[in-house]
Amino acid sequence: MRHLKKYFKWFFLLPVAILVQGIGFSQELPSILTSSKSDDESYLPDFSYAGYGFGEIEIPNLEGSIINASDYGVIANDGLDDSKALRKALEATKDMIGSTILQLPKGRLILSDVLYLERSDFVLRGAGSGADGTEIYCPRPMMYMKDPEVLAELREYLLQFDKRQREPENNIDLPFSQYAWSGGMIWTQVPGERVKSYLGKYDVPETVVAEISSGERGAHKLRAKNISGLQVGDVVQLQLFNKTGSPDSDLVKDMYKNTDVKVGSHHWEFPTLPLVRQEVLVTKIAKNEITIKTPLTVAIAPGYEARMVKWKHLKQVGIEHLRMTFPDASFIAHHVERGFNGIFLTRLYNSWVRDVVIHNADSGILTEEIANVTISDIQTTGGNKAHYTVAMAGVHNVLVDNLKVFNRAEHPLSFNTFSTKNVYRNCEVFVQPVLDQHSGANHQNLFDNITVHLNPNEDGSYPLFAGGGAPYWKPSHGAFSTFWNIKVSLLSGLDSTSPLLLNGMSDGPFARVIGVYGNHPLKIAYGPKAYIENTNNEIVKIPSLYDYQRTARLR
Template identity: 65%
Template sequence: MNRQSLIIFCSIFINGIVMGQKIPKILTDSKTDYLPDFSYAGYHFGEKTLPELEGKIISATDFGVKANDGLDDSKALLKAIDAANSIDGNVVLQLPPGRIILSDILYIERSNFVLRGAGSSDAGTEIYCPRPLMYCKNPESLSELREYLTTFDKRQREPENNVDLPFSQYAWSGGFIWTQIPGERVKSYLDKYEPTPNILARVSSGNRGGHILNVSDIKGLKVGDIVELQLFNKDGENGSILTDLYKGANVKPGSHHWKFPKLPIVRQQVEIIKISKSKITIKTPLTISIKPDYQAQLVEWKHLNEVGIEHIRFTFPDIPRVAHHVEPGNNALFLTRLFNSWVKDIRITNSDSGILAEEVANISIQDIVTEGTHLAHYTVTLGGVHNVLVKNLKIYNEAVHPLSFNTFATKNVYQHCEIFANPLLDQHSGANHQNLFDDIKVHIKPDADHSYALFGGGGAEYWKPSHGPFSTFWNIIVEVENPNEITKPVLLYGMKDGPFARIIGVSGNQKFELKYEPDAYIEFLNSPLDAIPSLYDYQLQKRLK
């Protein structure tokens, strides 16, 4: 923030009043319970705007890609990707305007790379995928997932619909554009495949919200490294980390919290900014305090940097939907192993899942539209990721989980998003905690009893509860269909096992009641947050001053 902006910001923030309007007590009263700092989410911790990467430009047409000819362009696109991989430095693979047909997976496996179309509008670049991923060669990186699904006989059983079918490997994984590091695990499923990590330091302590780690056995760490902080529960069902993670709430953690002692139950990708003897300072704050019992460690984390996917429209045929979890894989993007990267200006029509993310940190996904007549599983979902910012997402299609924080998601933000069809704000179990729904607008049609299930708690029982403490909702704007026909406040409900949520600002074109269990902190119900419409922006400005 420049000096002039800082003066303006400080001048309007006086004694808990912004431009004459009251602001929530949770921001001003030190006695009020904890509110996480979400301002580190996004590309370069929110401190840089998304770049227009410059470098060697490779035109896909030079390798045989020809738009609008009705022929498959997959082989030509693979040749273009191979050519880009042979170039040092920044490289942009430029796609032409018009329809390009893709029926194979394009893997992005290098840093400093941009896949760029001519725009997401009708006059821009359309990638049309005529058949789903189930007809592609089985990806090697999903072999563990396939074994997991068969070993545990994971099936979708709906007797009332005559459905008893095995789960698809593409229900929550995979995409026609797929970032990865070859040979690196996408996600943990089976204990026998847990790798032996390259441990760079042992961590004995650190404070929630703090930046300093007390460490020992430092090996090869240096300032600027991006590594993963891992905390474990090796003490079973009554492990003390579960008490710390859930703050003693009246919820019962599911069995996966202790059945896999090799699996880190809390993890963050962190940047090392200072090393001083037995103390390491990290860029971003800890989500929970660290104790010796947690056997915490810093380990090597392999990833790509400065990868961008931009200005493209993805289209899929509207095939019949069979059942939940058996989706054949009309998925646009699968983002894995990324840091300081971005996706922008993307339009997705009739997908099973639009953008899936796993094992990424500090990326920005912005200016996204999902649409179509096909019922999606996910639109843009965040699972096993840290500090991801999803900004300006418009959802016009119906989806089972329109916005969803999934297993192990921490410190992520959905900001300035709008859901037009059957909205649901989902938190999908699996030790996810401290995520933010920020300035979200939803359009609802209440049930006959003037209620609506806005808050979802998906996920399997063995990963319950739906989320950990301090998940935050800020400035949720609810537009009710036909408000003049509503004669009493609309009840917004749906969460029964989400402890200590922060719900600040729920308002709209009707009066609302709110039910969110257990022990939610609620402020500014039926009061617009005009003074501070975005918590992320407020915290970022405050940090950068």
């Protein structure tokens, strides 16, 4: 943290006149909010359904049966490994009826094996994330633990496709780690369910409950040609496919709006893999019409072979009030992480993580196939370089709120493969920020009221919008990804009279970049047909688009 303190000290000693240089204030509503048009040029998605309870209710302080981990041999601050005792305490909660809280004691606990959370209506609760709270110290990386059976398919995929990190200039030619984007010392899962589809030979028939023939973008009503076993109240996965074997399919064209961007081969080489998916709550069924709680991200046409399938998941799961610490470790290479991973969320719905500090992790919180989850009041810290802090991959309607990133990370904030309608809100990145969109058919995600602190490059630019990801999943994102009220704090270069160029994104079509401002004049270069408004003006009247849209909807 010492390197950050010097930035803060230097920052607050700056003359006020320099601090406000380039800042404007907009009391008017941005034009995109007041436009009566609904075409692609002015379309703005509704992000207000993200988070626990669709943003309509607060995260609960779950009450129920409280199991004290100390009753099962968990002893803090004794310098001995607590893994067996923690697993014993977890096992005791598995068959309990009703809401159950596993309460961890104050002090340092030592964990050298994965804690799998495998039931609904369950909270893993510490005594606080501060110095007098609960610390889970993880001395060993996951690479030294037994290989998780559920990642066997991933390990085979990495070998079969020879996934390696090759950097000749650094004398690096090393195989990817299975923990580069998966796994965590605290891991939610539905036993026996795949984390993610990697190899088609392991695909099994899914239980189809409805075949969907049509639906409009942004609408809640779908037309079905067949409904079988679907009921009101079900949470299912809506899937859309490109089975044409072509990059020129109507679905791909719609996702990227016919822009001149290179579309990677994974968009058409895996016809049984749904290209667009949403986890949806069914609110009404009337003959052949199905109503869902949340709006469609893209219109549905008959050629997409859209369907609803059963989706196995946990619900009402919470992880809260603790901190996780990993030892100091040297950086080897990108994708070669040893597995100092904090939390891995899979197969969750209407759940949460809150008030958690994660120190020195390779990845703080990783996600895969979760929906309507809120991850709030998180800090990531440490001197180790991370891959991710809190990452969203294959998820829908997830809200990450008040994340503070104090450590260096390859992808500090990241929307990854198949992510849709997710929101980073009120987050702040203090070291080498990137607002990453990581390829893989991700679309309609929101960076909302974000603050970044940066040092510009020597040429007067900074790649704030740089998007990662493999070439076979390009472009970096689909249409209508949105940036709203992004505050840029320059730590140096304020003596320059030239505007700072924010760039890094050349292939993300139809983005909405609204209200990027800072303590120095800015200009923006963004990929094809971006809608850019209110540059150098803070949107004071509507600091958060998510809050604005949610208030309007609930009114």
